[in-house]
Amino acid sequence: GHIVFVYVHIVWFGAWIVLNTGRIGVHPFDPFPYGLLTMVVSLEAIFLSTFVLISQNRLSEESEYRTNLNLQIALLTEHEVTRVLQMLDAIQDKMGIDNDEDSELADLEMETKPEDVLTEIERLQQLALKRKKLIKHNSR
Incomplete structure (x- = not known):
């Protein structure tokens, strides 16, 4: 997840290739076509993909939890707003104020x-x- 990871790999692969060319006085331990390097990179890819999948699963669980929490908050808010509308309607009735018989308002006053x-x-x-x-x- 960081550019440092890329830089470390560039240096690592570059050093591996330079060491295994035999030009700097070191006997190549993994000559071209770099079979050992290929195996190491393949193993690293397996582990990295596993870590990515684990992270995605964790993020998915957190997202599901937040969605559930948001739904609960929305339902609680809906309940409170409905109750306020019912109280306002009762106040209107008590004060003798004509209540608009709007069907939309009646729908909003119904409990969800x-x-x-x-x-x-x-x-x-x-x-x-x-x-x-x-x-x-x-x-x-």
């Missing part, structure tokens, strides 16, 4: 149930999955 939200999310995910499969099938 978390299970309904989760059901709708699942329904939308299923719909998106079906569309994806249909697009994939039609592209063949």
